Amino acid sequence: MSYFRNAKIIYLRYGNCVLRYDKCVTLALRYGKYVGLAAAVCLFLGGSAMAQTTGAGAAGRAQTAQPLVSEQTLKQVSDHVYALVGFPNIAIVVGNRGTLVIDTGLGVRNGATVMRAVEKVAKGQNLYLTTTHYHSEHTTGEQAFPPHTVLIRPVVQQEELIQRLPQHMARFRDMSQQNKELLQDVKLRTPDILLDGEMKLDLGGVSARLFCLGAAHTKGDMLIFVEEDSVLIPGDIVQSKLFPIMPDGEATMKGWLAVLDKLEPLKPRLIVPDHGELGDGSLIGKQRAMLQELQGRALQLKGEGKSAEEAGKLLTAELHAKHPDFANVERIAADVNLVYAEAQ
Ligand SMILES: [Zn+2]
Numbered sequence: 492m493s494y495f496r497n498a499k500i501i502y503l504r505y506g507n508c509v510l511r512y513d514k515c516v517t518l519a520l521r522y523g524k525y526v527g528l529a530a531a532v533c534l535f536l537g538g539s540a541m542a543q544t545t546g547a548g549a550a551g552r553a554q555t556a557q558p559l560v561s562e563q564t565l566k567q568v569s570d571h572v573y574a575l576v577g578f579p580n581i582a583i584v585v586g587n588r589g590t591l592v593i594d595t596g597l598g599v600r601n602g603a604t605v606m607r608a609v610e611k612v613a614k615g616q617n618l619y620l621t622t623t624h625y626h627s628e629h630t631t632g633e634q635a636f637p638p639h640t641v642l643i644r645p646v647v648q649q650e651e652l653i654q655r656l657p658q659h660m661a662r663f664r665d666m667s668q669q670n671k672e673l674l675q676d677v678k679l680r681t682p683d684i685l686l687d688g689e690m691k692l693d694l695g696g697v698s699a700r701l702f703c704l705g706a707a708h709t710k711g712d713m714l715i716f717v718e719e720d721s722v723l724i725p726g727d728i729v730q731s732k733l734f735p736i737m738p739d740g741e742a743t744m745k746g747w748l749a750v751l752d753k754l755e756p757l758k759p760r761l762i763v764p765d766h767g768e769l770g771d772g773s774l775i776g777k778q779r780a781m782l783q784e785l786q787g788r789a790l791q792l793k794g795e796g797k798s799a800e801e802a803g804k805l806l807t808a809e810l811h812a813k814h815p816d817f818a819n820v821e822r823i824a825a826d827v828n829l830v831y832a833e834a835q
């Protein structure tokens with residue numbers, strides 16, 4: 492079974508033009524080059540082992556249990572945007588006719604908490620769900636949403652999810668008993684709308700623009716801009732006081748900086764990052780400054796003939812001393828490796 496065959500609506504970009512198709516089968520027949528893509532997606536789905544992947548037992552290891560999503564943290568950010576503040580921050584955009592939820596939390600239990608918060612603030616009957624990228628804490632609660640939920644996801648993110656989410660869930664299960672329980676029996680939904688290009692979602696009195704700007708934190712990062720309120724929900728691309736995590740082959744420091752350059756002209760009034768404190772538009776510049784500092788210092792050390800390993804150790808100490816309130820210090824060495832690889 493193919494996600495493409497099941498998706499009710501597909502948006503495809505041809506140059507500057509966005510085409511909408513209501514049936515993927517028609518699409519595959521008419522446009523031969525997409526047949527291969529659909530077939531590839533079928534292949535990734537082979538065995539449908541998504542929910543069966545298991546990590547090694549967490550017993551005997553250090554337990555890292557991220558806090559559960561809590562309804563108590565629900566706050567209004569702007570006229571139409573609410574946020575559940577936690578791991579991760581989850582944004583809810585409320586219009587007169589419909590509600591858009593951005594990300595799900597880790598596993599069905601967190602997803603159910605998100606849904607209870609949605610019920611408190613929603614006005615209209617229509618419910619949309621989208622995910623900023625494939626990582627477990629952003630996607631694996633989707634089965635808690637009611638059947639009428641319309642799931643929207645970029646094509647590139649969906650393919651990446653099928654390829655990489657089982658491994659990512661295994662890493663999370665390995666962190667703690669709590670995570671293991673949260674990620675039991677994860678059942679993923681079939682997207683109702685697969686997006687290639689951007690989409691404007693009219694929720695009644697407020698609209699959300701869903702768009703991708705290229706690979707950065709992951710290959711399929713998506714961002715959401717709530718135009719009327721000038722609120723940006725950037726996923727993990729703009730974070731608050733965190734050193735960057737670039738876990739897969741597709742993550743790129745150069746790409747991430749290029750995405751931030753494209754984002755700057757939006758000049759959002761407020762930003763709801765998926766991790767870290769909520770802030771104003773200056774978070775984009777702060778994120779860029781930190782990436783540039785990391786990249787610039789790594790290239791400097793490379794120019795001085797230091798190995799990637801030496802540079803990783805030096806910069807871990809240096810940047811931690813300079814930014815003592817930033818989390819993910821342990822990621823700096825891997826970031827430096829990536830900068831060295833990109834400079835080849
Ligand atoms: Zn992430």
Ligand SMILES: [Zn+2]
Nearest residue numbers: 579626727765
């Ligand atoms: Zn994340």
